[in-house]
Amino acid sequence: MKALSQRRRHPLAAVALLLMGLMLTGGLYAVATTVNKAKADTTYSADDAHEGGKLFVANCATCHGMGASGSPDGPSLVGVGAAAVDFQVGTGRMPMQLQGPQAQQKPKQFNDEQTRQLAAYVASLGAGPAVPEEKYLDGQGDAANGGVLFRVNCAMCHNAAAAGGALTRGKFAPALAGVANSHVYEAMITGPQNMPVFNDANITPEGKRDIITFLDTIEANGSPGGADLGSLGPVSEGLFIWIAGLGVVIAFTIWLTSRTS
């Protein structure tokens, strides 16, 4: 400890301290954001509509109205289908925590069984998109074709590396890493929040399977060029080179022109 305190006025002490701080925060952040790969249960039967109805009255009817017919605080859910419920409740977006620019992802409020019952109830109100079949969610499609479809239809909001991006007035397109394949599929067919609907006439179920395969592939392979800095392109890369790159240049300049002891 004495040796350490003697060196605290060393010219490199500030640099060392800065590096330690950066590594610590970076390390903590990496631990805190470890990918949480949830596997949604997609086998689904309609027998639970009655139980789902009870759950609905207790948890959802305040905003969506009795019989899900809508109210000034929430839209009608007639015809949104089981897929919309599985997505919104399964990712924790519903029940909504507070009114805001958009519903945020948060820890799930209902377990898989209750989610299935709620989906059964909402599906019984009117025809809508169903929970997708398992064969489109296996991630065994054509990743290259999925990449083409992703870049045409999804990349403008979700970023070419699926890292997400900002929209207007506080809304944003979320990052897609760690999102369950079923939830990606359901988001495409139901168009949650401000996302447009990509129905089966626009992108075929096989095309959606390819997109999911592409997302799985880029998530599994990581960034080929090393640290991706959040895949945010020139924003984070520019910030890095301004701070780290120029910092190194300045450090070398100071070293070159300083007097030797």
Next chain:
Amino acid sequence: MGDHSDGIPAGSDAVAKAGLHDVEKFQDPGLPPHRLRLADTDPWAAKRAERQVAILFGISVVGTLLFFFGYFFIRLDDTIGTLRIQNMLLGLGTAFAMLGIGTGIVHWARALMPDHEVSEERHELRSEADRVAAEKIVGDIIEETGIKRRPLIRNTLLGAVALAPFPAIVMFRDLGPLPADALRHTMWDKGTRLVRDPTGTPIRASDVTLGSAFHVIPDGLNNLHEGKLEEKAKAVVLLMRLDPSLLNPSKGREDWSYNGIVAYSKICTHVGCPVALYEQQTHHLLCPCHQSTFDLTQECKVIFGPAKRPLPQLPIAVDSEGYLVAQSDFHEPVGPSFWERG
């Protein structure tokens, strides 16, 4: 040379000479006293600095070896992992090889090489004798070439020099031709089907459900052999369906949409980025480059950002088979402003 700028440490005590009585008059303070470094006085410190320089050069050697290790001994298989390791070794090896030599030389110069200050006086910029000599050289050249006496040589030289730049003009002309009216027209025409990007399959009006967004190219674009990207860059369209009651068409545009289905150019009127971020609840279109925001319910009027003009609308209709077709080309040039746009 002044008596205090000879670089000898013992003679540089001019600072102390400046007495308080003549503080009004500016005096050249001279160089600060020369301070000896640790390595100048202590042989052990000099030895240590020598070792440090040697270590830095050694790091350079290790870096070069690392490079060759990465290049020759990392077997590339089909996975991206080995490529990543090899790239990292090549990069780190080169960096250490260069940095080791650079930092070693700098450390050597700073710690061990003599560091006494040296002053150099400025020379007179031009002496009269030099000027006369230079003038004589130029005069001699003119005289010896005989350019004044031989007008034939002078005139042919002038002619040759005047003509020589013309090939450059012809070559730069090949950068053209000017785009003529290419900026004003796209592939869209009466009856051109709207097809999906990238598959090229036609779209039925019934396919476009409420809240949908389709990325659209004109039929036949995929069959072009030449200029496909240029045509695509002008003709791409975003197709969306809103509740028809939300559309507020201006006079003359009432029949440009079909059952709430509208088609707008995807090229931003600011600098031409693809405006494809569609928010289906607010009916806003957002440009990712500079956040220009267009309101679909007001015929894509700019409600935020640097764009100046609304996105051009493509008039659409439905043909006898139920597929969406264009009524005509865009009624105005798509994309950013240009000089002759008017």
